[in-house]
Amino acid sequence: AQSVTQPDIHITVSEGASLELRCNYSYGATPYLFWYVQSPGQGLQLLLKYFSGDTLVQGIKGFEAEFKRSQSSFNLRKPSVHWSDAAEYFCAVVSSGSARQLTFGSGTQLTVLP
Amino acid sequence: NAGVTQTPKFQVLKTGQSMTLQCAQDMNHNSMYWYRQDPGMGLRLIYYSASEGTTDKGEVPNGYNVSRLNKREFSLRLESAAPSQTSVYFCASSSVPGSQETQYFGPGTRLLVL
Numbered sequence: 384a385q386s387v388t389q390p391d392i393h394i395t396v397s398e399g400a401s402l403e404l405r406c407n408y409s410y411g412a413t414p415y416l417f418w419y420v421q422s423p424g425q426g427l428q429l430l431l432k433y434f435s436g437d438t439l440v441q442g443i444k445g446f447e448a449e450f451k452r453s454q455s456s457f458n459l460r461k462p463s464v465h466w467s468d469a470a471e472y473f474c475a476v477v478s479s480g481s482a483r484q485l486t487f488g489s490g491t492q493l494t495v496l497p
Numbered sequence: 498n499a500g501v502t503q504t505p506k507f508q509v510l511k512t513g514q515s516m517t518l519q520c521a522q523d524m525n526h527n528s529m530y531w532y533r534q535d536p537g538m539g540l541r542l543i544y545y546s547a548s549e550g551t552t553d554k555g556e557v558p559n560g561y562n563v564s565r566l567n568k569r570e571f572s573l574r575l576e577s578a579a580p581s582q583t584s585v586y587f588c589a590s591s592s593v594p595g596s597q598e599t600q601y602f603g604p605g606t607r608l609l610v611l
Contacts, residue, residue: 392537417599426501426587426602427540473539484530484555485600487539 385410385476389488396464397496404459404491406448406474415477416457417485418448422470430472433457444468469495499523501603503588509609510578518573518606520588528591529571530555530600531563533584540587546571578610 386409396402408414415434419427431442438450448459457474474488504519522529527548532540532555542555546565560582562574571590575582585607589600 387539419602424604426604427589428602429599432599484542484545485540487541489537489539 385486387474387476387486387488389474389491391491393492395494395496398466399463402461402464404472406457406488407455408457408476410476416450417475418459419473419475420470421473427473464495466495466497469493501588501590501601503603503606505606507607509611511611512579514578515576518586520572520603521570522590524590526590526592530589531573532587532589534587535584580610582608583610584608
């Protein structure tokens with residue numbers, strides 16, 4: 384069965400600093416990968432997704448992610464963090480089941496210091 | 498378009514009480530999903546409906562039932578609530594049950610079972 388690991392439960396960065404959130408997946412075939420963001424008290428919003436092609440994927444709000452098959456990783460990056468980026472971030476992979484269900488990592492909580 | 502809407506936003510139940518969580522989408526999507534979110538565990542799929550008239554169990558279906566009332570609406574029922582069902586519940590929808598389709602999430606229902 385597929386799985387997603389986000390090894391960092393909580394990350395704190397200063398506003399303007401760069402950010403990298405880690406995501407590792409376990410999946411037998413070519414994975415379809417997603418990053419979602421959840422602001423406090425809100426639902427999940429899609430930041431970006433990878434299906435095939437260019438391994439560097441651009442998303443909304445200045446985020447990007449790089450798919451590295453050799454490392455089974457799909458890390459999320461942003462060159463300069465804004466205070467409004469404080470949220471919880473979830474990595475997800477589409478399952479191999481009939482419904483193509485999303486399997487989520489446990490999330491990384493991002494705190495941004497002024 | 499309102500996207501995915503959920504009612505109620507918040508509910509407190511006593512152990513053994515029943516309730517139904519409502520979800521509706523106005524995007525003409527075929528597939529709908531119910532997830533629960535618990536601290537440190539990401540989102541876990543409870544039930545899904547790949548198309549109108551079909552429903553299937555997800556990862557954690559015990560204690561829940563669902564109804565796909567029509568293409569727009571997908572409800573989740575707790576017949577006899579238990580404290581272990583205290584969680585935040587999210588409904589999602591996508592246009593086809595395919596790997597490349599984005600799931601759109603509602604704002605969530607916070608449920609507390611005493």
